Amino acid sequence: xxxDTLFIQQSFINNLFYLRTLREFCxxxxxxxxxxxxxxxxxxxxxxxxxxxxxxxxxxxxxxNISKDLLDSKAFVTDYTLDCELLTxxxxxxxxxxxxxxxxxxxxxxxDNKNLxxxxxxxxxxxxxxxxxxxxxxxxxxxxxxxxRNNNLIFSYNYPLIYRYMIEEASLYAxxxxxxxxxxxxDPTFIANYEYYFCNSMKLACQFIIGLSDPNQTAIxxxxxxxxxxxxxxxxxxxxxxxxxxxLKLENEHTIEQVKSLIDFxxxxxxxxxxxxxxFNIFPLFFDNLLTEAYYFLYLLRGANxxxxx
Numbered sequence: 001x002x003x004d005t006l007f008i009q010q011s012f013i014n015n016l017f018y019l020r021t022l023r024e025f026c027x028x029x030x031x032x033x034x035x036x037x038x039x040x041x042x043x044x045x046x047x048x049x050x051x052x053x054x055x056x057x058x059x060x061x062x063x064x065n066i067s068k069d070l071l072d073s074k075a076f077v078t079d080y081t082l083d084c085e086l087l088t089x090x091x092x093x094x095x096x097x098x099x100x101x102x103x104x105x106x107x108x109x110x111x112d113n114k115n116l117x118x119x120x121x122x123x124x125x126x127x128x129x130x131x132x133x134x135x136x137x138x139x140x141x142x143x144x145x146x147x148x149r150n151n152n153l154i155f156s157y158n159y160p161l162i163y164r165y166m167i168e169e170a171s172l173y174a175x176x177x178x179x180x181x182x183x184x185x186x187d188p189t190f191i192a193n194y195e196y197y198f199c200n201s202m203k204l205a206c207q208f209i210i211g212l213s214d215p216n217q218t219a220i221x222x223x224x225x226x227x228x229x230x231x232x233x234x235x236x237x238x239x240x241x242x243x244x245x246x247x248l249k250l251e252n253e254h255t256i257e258q259v260k261s262l263i264d265f266x267x268x269x270x271x272x273x274x275x276x277x278x279x280f281n282i283f284p285l286f287f288d289n290l291l292t293e294a295y296y297f298l299y300l301l302r303g304a305n306x307x308x309x310x
Contacts, residue, residue, distance in 0.1 A: 001183045001184070001185060002180065002183040002185055004121060006185075007121065007124070007180060007183060008065075008120065008121060009066075009067075010176075011124040011127070011128055011177075011180055012058070012061075012062055012065070012066050012070070012124075013070065014173060014176055014177060014180065015058045015124075015127060015128070015131060015177075016058060016059075016062060016066075016070075016075075016076045016104075017076055017292070017296050018131075018169075018170075018173040019051050019054050019055040019058060019131065020051075020055060020076060020077075020104075020292070021169065021173075021289060022047075022051050022135065022138060022173070023048050023051040023052055024285060024286070024289045025138075025169070025170070025289075026044045026045070026047045026048030026138070027044075027048060027088075027094075027283070027285065028158060028282075028283075028286060029044035029141075029145070029156075029158065030044040030045050030048065030094075031092055031094075031157075031283055032156045032157040032158040033154075033155075033156055033157075034155070037155075037156075040145065040154070044141075047134070047138055050134055051134065052097055052100065054130060055100055056100065057123075057127055058127055059103055059104060059107070061120055061123055061124065061127075062107055063107050063108055064108050064109070064110055065120065066107070066109065066110055067109060067110055068109035068110075070109075070299070071107055073295055073296075073298070073299040074291075074292070074295040075295040075296035075299045076292065077101055077104045077105050077292070078288055078291050078292060078295065080270045080271070080274065080288050080291065081101050081105075081288050081292075082098060082101050082102065082105070083274050084273075084274070084284045084285040084287065084288040085098050085101060085285055085288075086098065087273070087274065087284045088283045088284050088285040091283065091284070092283060096285075125181065128177045128180060128181050129181065131174075131177055132174050132177050132178060132181070135170050135173055135174040135177075136174060138170050139167055139170050139171060139174070142163050142166050142167045142170070143167060145158075145163055146160055146167070149163070157281075157282075159211065161204065161207065161208075161211075162208065168197075169201070172197060193238075194300065195252070195255065195300070196235055196238035196239055198293075198296075198297040198300065199231045199234040199235045199238060199255070200231070200235055201293055202227070202231040202259065202262060202293075202294065202297065203227075203228050203231040203232050203235065205266075205290045205293065205294070206225065206227045206228035206231070206262075207224075207228055208290070209224040209269070209280075209290075210224045210225060210228070212280045212282050213280060214279070214280075217278070220269065223265055224265075227258075227261075227262050227265065230258055231262075234258070237251065238251070252301050255301055256298065256301050259294055259297055259298045259301065260298065263291065263294045263295065263298070266287065266294060267291065269287055270284075270291060273287065
């Protein structure tokens, strides 16, 4: 059973990452439609605003209440998030709440545990519950769009795999919040399954890059495909191997090195976009979302989310 300390820690980690991620997923949907599908654009926009509101709530609680290693992980905002937001605003003539990003960049780490009060505990419970309900609605919306697109009832620039990816990410978030709300601890089996899932996320990120690249960007496509193969093999190992704790630790160490290398690749793409050297068939902030996903995976691999050592 989760202690109050782990409940608070894991609630902050999940919400700080996923509330931003899902807000950006809503933007991915919003920018994928022509104006003749204004109703879907409106739903996506409204969902994004609700995630933004919850994000504001979690940020107010997080200041001086989360660890320095969590802030330093870059799993929530990266060195490129603000620039990607500003370029996306410019290209699509939309408004993104960049103040939220600046506030997140300026969060202060916890100095001691004196601020972790029962009041914060109760507020986190409410945020978790609201986020679960909101995310179930988001999943239903994405499933409807996916089915409609597959049946040629609507046109969206998001191909089906992107919708499936968003559904899987949102489902993981909702399920993990449900676990936290029920004070359920994690075990090594959970960790192996979690890491299998995020290896799949890294593989999908590489597939997105391949699909969104100009065919002439052969170096980008080749590198993305090489990383896709690496993480596909990782998935196979996590699925087929019956890891002992020591073997799992060794596997994790190798995965950490591969994720760090993939992060460098993502950064190369983002800097290429910001320096007007590369362009893709999607808005720039999408790639920062992939980068935060990789940083988040790296943070999880280092064990900070699980609290088993506690």
